[in-house]
Amino acid sequence: MEVLEAMETCTAMRYFKEDPVPRETLEKLIFAATRASNPGNSQGWEFLVIEDPAIKEPVGEKVLAGMAPFFASRPQGQDGVEERMLVGAEHLAKHFAKVPAWIVGMARKVYPPHDPQEGFMHSTIYPAAQNLIVAARSLGVGTCFTTFPGHAEAEIRELCNVPDDLHMFVYIAVGYPERPFRPVKRKPVEEVLTWNRYA
Numbered sequence: 001m002e003v004l005e006a007m008e009t010c011t012a013m014r015y016f017k018e019d020p021v022p023r024e025t026l027e028k029l030i031f032a033a034t035r036a037s038n039p040g041n042s043q044g045w046e047f048l049v050i051e052d053p054a055i056k057e058p059v060g061e062k063v064l065a066g067m068a069p070f071f072a073s074r075p076q077g078q079d080g081v082e083e084r085m086l087v088g089a090e091h092l093a094k095h096f097a098k099v100p101a102w103i104v105g106m107a108r109k110v111y112p113p114h115d116p117q118e119g120f121m122h123s124t125i126y127p128a129a130q131n132l133i134v135a136a137r138s139l140g141v142g143t144c145f146t147t148f149p150g151h152a153e154a155e156i157r158e159l160c161n162v163p164d165d166l167h168m169f170v171y172i173a174v175g176y177p178e179r180p181f182r183p184v185k186r187k188p189v190e191e192v193l194t195w196n197r198y199a
């Protein structure tokens, strides 16, 4: 698949089949992530892949408990797209343990070496995560960027023995899609592009 086609159809997937994603495929996703641009090539990223139900189940319970107030007060009367997103997000949270793999994107505060800054951890992990989701799409694997599992960061740290100096930023759900990939809906280029000078 062409890279541009993968980008254009890389919809956030919140409904997955339960079939496991082979480790060989998951390793390809980490390969793609770690080819990304990053500050000064410091490569302060690390990736934790959680497939074990003994970890996913308690983490999923904690995530759901953390999200319950949000789902209970979910804004009503949203337009179709927003409503579908919220329904999908709730489905994903409720099926946390059934998602075949969760990839936690983490970073260390290592850049610049003489005065490490927090902001560079974000600059490190997000391009890598975007590479990962586009690579997954090209392989027919669905993903969803999420932040809500942050409610269970303490549990993940404990259950997975995550070193203290690794900061968690993004939690990517990974699995074979139960729904079709579709073209993403984004603003047209002409609405966000200016050549040389604003009028």
Ligand SMILES: Cc1cc2nc3c(=O)[nH]c(=O)nc-3n(C[C@H](O)[C@H](O)[C@H](O)COP(=O)(O)O)c2cc1C
Binding pocket: 010, 011, 012, 013, 014, 085, 088, 089, 092, 144, 145, 146, 147, 148, 149, 170, 184, 185
């Ligand atoms: C940093 C980041 C955090 C996100 N967090 C969540 C999340 O917690 N739950 C969720 O269901 N989707 C999450 N998303 C996915 C976006 O909601 C999604 O990309 C957006 O609604 C557009 O949908 P589309 O990519 O399918 O076109 C996140 C995306 C990004 C980049």
